[in-house]
Amino acid sequence: MASQAPAPRTPLSRDRVLRAAVEIADADGLDAVTMRRIGDALGAEAMSLYYHVANKNDLLDGIVDVLMAELNEAVDRLTVVTDWKAAMRHRILTARAVLLRHPWAPRLLESRTTMRPAVVIYHDRLVGLMRSGGFSYDLAHHALHALGSRALGFSQELFDPADASPNPDADARMLADLAEQVPNLAGMLAEVAHDDPDSTIGWCDDQQEFEFALDLILDGLARLAAR
DSSP, X not given: OOOOOOOOOOOXXXXXXXXXXXXXXXXXXXXXXXXXXXXXXXXXXXXXXXXXXXXXXXXXXXXHHHHHHHHHHHHHTSOOOSOHHHHHHHHHHHHHHHHHHSTTHHHHHHHOSSOOHHHHHHHHHHHHHHHHTTOOHHHHHHHHHHHGGGGGTOOOOSOOGGGSOOOHHHHHHHHXXXXXXXXXXXXXXXXXXXXXXXXXXXXXXXXHHHHHHHHHHHHHHHHHHHO
């Protein structure tokens, strides 16, 4: 009996390379995304990937494209509502839901020096919502600056000690030392806790904090637009 011929090998493509990179980042973080690791995942030599991505920077730009395609598809499926503020809130929180599935994404977006076309399209739709609510282009421009990264569903943080090894004893000692010098901050830190990791991106960008800041901005913009 003749042996069965092996199944034809799926050819490499830029899309396959980028989607493999996203899967690796989802599993092990952005730092785990290397040409060798992608090649292993696809059963290919690392050097063969350079036919599809020019270099590491091109790879990262491509990952942004895959991410934003998923994000834009999610927000474009939303039911159309006439209230600009409700529509913007829903759109931004939907974008955040996508980022929560890819917690490495904010760090990657922050590292890009140019806006990818899909990112531009996303912001264009936000400006369109504001225009439908009576915003001038000038006010819409100010609004995008006020929202900053929150427009895409995450809050940029000045400090992120997430990579530090947790040490409860050292943290307790530090809090006790702080109490003498900065009693108000120490009191706040002793009371406030971010204990919902499933809704948190980074150190303390949790859902409650994000929605609090987003609603403050949207409420303020609504007052300005009504003038």
